[in-house]
Amino acid sequence: MKTLSRWLLKESIIIPLISVFVGLLIGAIIMLFGGYNPVEAYQALFKKAFGNIYGIGETIRTITPLIFTGLAVAFAFRTGLFNIGAEGQFIMGSLAAAYVGIMLDLPAIIHMPLAVIVGGVVGGLWGGIAGYLKASRGVHEVITTIMLNWIALYLSNYLIREYLIEKGQQKSVTLAESSWLSFAFLTDMFNNARIHFGILIALLCAVVFYVILQKMKQGYELRSVGLNPHAAEYAGINVKGNIVKAMVVSGMFAGLGGAVEVLGVTHNVIILPAFQGYGFDGIAVALLGGNTAFGSIVGAFLFGFLSFGATGMKLGAGVPFEIINIVIALVIYFVASRLIFKRLLNALNVNKQEEQ
Amino acid sequence: MKKSFMFKGLILTLVFSLALVGCAQDSEPGEESLENEIKVGMVTDVGGVHDNSFNQSAWEGLQRLEEAGAKVDYIESQGESDFEPNLNEFVNDGWDLTWGIGFLMGDAIAAIAEQNPDSNFGIIDAVVDAPNVVSTVFKEHEGSFLVGVVAAMTTETNKIGFVGGMDIPVIKKFETGFVEGVKAVDPAIEVVIEYTGSFVDAGLGKASAATMYDNGVDVIFHAAGGVGDGVFGEASERSGVWVIGVDKDQSITFGHEVTLTSMMKYVDEAVYQVSKDFGEGNFEGGVRELGLAENGVGLPAENPNLSDEIMDAVNDYKEKIINGEIVVPSGI
Numbered sequence: 001m002k003t004l005s006r007w008l009l010k011e012s013i014i015i016p017l018i019s020v021f022v023g024l025l026i027g028a029i030i031m032l033f034g035g036y037n038p039v040e041a042y043q044a045l046f047k048k049a050f051g052n053i054y055g056i057g058e059t060i061r062t063i064t065p066l067i068f069t070g071l072a073v074a075f076a077f078r079t080g081l082f083n084i085g086a087e088g089q090f091i092m093g094s095l096a097a098a099y100v101g102i103m104l105d106l107p108a109i110i111h112m113p114l115a116v117i118v119g120g121v122v123g124g125l126w127g128g129i130a131g132y133l134k135a136s137r138g139v140h141e142v143i144t145t146i147m148l149n150w151i152a153l154y155l156s157n158y159l160i161r162e163y164l165i166e167k168g169q170q171k172s173v174t175l176a177e178s179s180w181l182s183f184a185f186l187t188d189m190f191n192n193a194r195i196h197f198g199i200l201i202a203l204l205c206a207v208v209f210y211v212i213l214q215k216m217k218q219g220y221e222l223r224s225v226g227l228n229p230h231a232a233e234y235a236g237i238n239v240k241g242n243i244v245k246a247m248v249v250s251g252m253f254a255g256l257g258g259a260v261e262v263l264g265v266t267h268n269v270i271i272l273p274a275f276q277g278y279g280f281d282g283i284a285v286a287l288l289g290g291n292t293a294f295g296s297i298v299g300a301f302l303f304g305f306l307s308f309g310a311t312g313m314k315l316g317a318g319v320p321f322e323i324i325n326i327v328i329a330l331v332i333y334f335v336a337s338r339l340i341f342k343r344l345l346n347a348l349n350v351n352k353q354e355e356q
Numbered sequence: 357m358k359k360s361f362m363f364k365g366l367i368l369t370l371v372f373s374l375a376l377v378g379c380a381q382d383s384e385p386g387e388e389s390l391e392n393e394i395k396v397g398m399v400t401d402v403g404g405v406h407d408n409s410f411n412q413s414a415w416e417g418l419q420r421l422e423e424a425g426a427k428v429d430y431i432e433s434q435g436e437s438d439f440e441p442n443l444n445e446f447v448n449d450g451w452d453l454t455w456g457i458g459f460l461m462g463d464a465i466a467a468i469a470e471q472n473p474d475s476n477f478g479i480i481d482a483v484v485d486a487p488n489v490v491s492t493v494f495k496e497h498e499g500s501f502l503v504g505v506v507a508a509m510t511t512e513t514n515k516i517g518f519v520g521g522m523d524i525p526v527i528k529k530f531e532t533g534f535v536e537g538v539k540a541v542d543p544a545i546e547v548v549i550e551y552t553g554s555f556v557d558a559g560l561g562k563a564s565a566a567t568m569y570d571n572g573v574d575v576i577f578h579a580a581g582g583v584g585d586g587v588f589g590e591a592s593e594r595s596g597v598w599v600i601g602v603d604k605d606q607s608i609t610f611g612h613e614v615t616l617t618s619m620m621k622y623v624d625e626a627v628y629q630v631s632k633d634f635g636e637g638n639f640e641g642g643v644r645e646l647g648l649a650e651n652g653v654g655l656p657a658e659n660p661n662l663s664d665e666i667m668d669a670v671n672d673y674k675e676k677i678i679n680g681e682i683v684v685p686s687g688i
Binding site: 048052054058061062157168169170192194265266270271273274276277307308311312314315321 | 397429430431432434435436437438440441442444445446448449460471522524525553554555556557688
C-alpha cells in the first residue's frame with residue numbers, strides 16, 4: 001500500500017495528473033459561468049472520442065502525427081536542443097513521401113516502406129541542416145529551425161505547384177495506392193474512420209527513442225551533451241557531432257510523422273495556406289510528456305483526444321471549440337508551472353511529517 | 357512563506373478564470389417550434405464562422421432558416437483533416453441536410469456522401485458529382501463584370517489592379533469577369549493582375565496593393581478573403597485610391613472612404629434557398645448555378661460612391677447579361 005501510494009505520488013506521474021484535473025476543473029468553471037453545462041459537455045467530449053468505433057478510429061488518427069512530432073521535440077530537448085522546426089521537418093517528410101508515392105510505380109511491399117523511409121530521411125536531413133549550422137557556426141537552433149519552417153512551407157508549396165499539382169486544384173494528384181498505409185479492411189472495421197498503420201510506426205518510434213537514449217552508449221553521449229556540453233566535451237565526447245546526430249534523429253521522427261500522415265490519411269499533399277500546427281503541437285505534447293518516449297505517447301493521446309472530442313461538445317452541449325482550447329492551454333500551463341504543485345506537495349508532506 | 361505562495365497561486369488562478377469568464381459569450385437562445393422539423397447543419401472551413409466572408413454569410417443564411425422554424429447548427433474546422441469527422445458528426449447524429457462551406461471541402465463531401473448515400477449534402481463553390489449532393493456555384497464572372505464596369509468608369513489613371521487569393525478556378529472566374537467588364541467600357545485600360553497565394557495573410561495583400569498603387573493604379577478589386585484586409589489597409593493610408601470589396605458589402609467594415617463598391621456573393625441566399633427547398637421536399641442533387649438573374653451575385657443595394665451615370669451603365673449591362681445579350685466568359 002505504501003509503495004503504491006509512493007509510486008502514485010511520484011512527481012513525474014502525479015503532477016501531470018493534477019494538471020489535467022485542474023485544467024478540466026477550471027474549464028468546467030468557465031463553462032458554468034458561460035451558461036453551459038460542463039457535465040454534459042465532458043460527456044459529449046468522451047462520447048465523440050470513444051463513444052463508437054468510428055470515434056475511436058478517428059481519435060487514433062488524430063493522435064498519430066502528434067506522437068511523431070512529440071517524440072521529435074522531446075528527443076532534441078533531451079540532448080539540449082530546442083527543435084521548433086518539427087513543423088518544417090514534418091512538411092518535408094510529407095512532401096518526400098508524396099513524391100515517392102506519386103512518381104514511382106512499385107509493388108506495395110516495396111513502395112510503401114520506401115515512401116515511409118524516404119519521408120523519414122528527408123525530415124532527418126532537414127533537421128540536420130539546423131544541427132550542422134549549430135555545430136559548425138554556432139547559430140542557435142531556435143532561429144534556424146523557425147526559418148527552416150518557412151523555407152519548408154514555401155518550398156513544398158512551390159514544388160507541389162510545379163511538379164505534383166492536380167489541374168485546377170490546390171493539391172497534388174493522388175498517391176499510387178501501392179504506397180498507402182491505410183487499408184480498406186481496417187477502415188471498414190472502423191466504420192470508415194481514417195485509421196491507418198502509421199500508429200504502429202509511431203509506437204515503434206517511441207521504442208527506438210527509448211532504446212537510443214537509455215540503452216545505447218550513443219544515447220548516453222547525447223544525454224550528456226544535453227545536460228552539460230562543457231562537461232561532456234571535457235569527458236572526451238564529440239559535442240558537435242552529437243548535436244548534428246541529435247537533430248537528424250529528431251527531424252527523422254517529425255519527417256516520419258509527415259510521411260505517415262500523407263500515406264495514411266490524406267493520400268495527397270495540399271498547397272498549404274498556413275502551417276498545420278503538428279510541429280508546434282508537438283512542443284506541447286513533449287512538454288506534457290516530460291520529454292520521455294512514453295510520456296510523449298500519453299501527451300499525444302491527451303492532446304489528440306481533447307482536440308478531436310471538442311467538436312462533440314459543440315453539437316452535444318453547445319460549447320464552442322474555444323473552450324477546449326482554453327482547457328488544453330490550462331493543462332499545459334499547469335504542467336509548465338509544475339513548481340506550484342511541487343511546493344504544494346512538499347507542504348503537504350511537511351505537514352504529515354509534523355503530525356507523525 | 358510556502359503558504360503565501362500557495363495563496364498567490366490560488367488568487368492568480370481565480371483572477372485568471374474570472375477574466376476568461378468575462379469574455380465568455382452568452383449561449384444561443386434555445387431552439388423551439390420545429391414546424392417542418394428539418395435539421396440543417398454546416399461545417400465551415402478553417403476560416404471559421406466569423407470570417408467576414410463566405411462562412412459567415414452561409415451561417416447568416418442558416419439563421420434565417422432558423423427563424424423559419426428549422427434547427428440549425430455549425431461546426432468550425434480547425435484543419436483540413438477535420439472536414440470528414442465534422443461532416444460525419446451531423447450525419448451520424450441524424451441531421452437532414454449537411455452543408456460543406458467552401459471549395460476546399462469538395463473531397464471531404466464527396467467521400468462522406470458516397471459513404472452515406474441516404475444522407476443529403478450541400479456544398480458551396482465546388483462541384484461534387486453525387487445524387488445526394490447539391491453543388492451550389494456562383495457566376496462570379498457576371499458580378500465581377502459589373503464591378504469591372506464600375507472600376508473602368510471610375511479610374512483616372514487608366515490603370516486598374518486585381519488582387520487574387522489562391523490561383524484556383526473560382527478566383528479565376530472573378531478575374532476573367534472583371535477584366536471583361538473593364539474592357540467592355542474601354543479596351544485601352546490596363547489591368548494589373550496579381551495572385552498572392554493565400555486567403556489569410558493580410559500582409560501579402562498590403563504589399564501587393566502598395567506596389568500597384570505606387571505604379572499608378574487607382575482602383576483595386578480584390579478576391580482574396582482575409583488578404584483583402586491588407587489591400588484595404590494600404591488604401592486607407594493613401595488618398596485618391598479605391599478598393600472594390602468582395603463577397604459581402606465591405607464598406608460596412610472598411611468605410612465608404614476607400615470602398616468604392618463590393619462584388620456581393622449572396623452565399624446566405626443560396627444556402628437559405630437550397631435548404632428551404634429541401635424542407636419543402638424539393639431536394640434534387642446536382643449543380644445549382646446562381647448568377648445575376650438568380651440574385652446570386654451583384655452590387656450592394658446602397659452605393660453612395662457611384663454616380664447616377666455609373667449606376668445607369670451598371671444596370672444597363674446587368675439587363676443585357678440577364679437577357680443573354682452579353683455572355684460573360686468564366687475563364688475556366
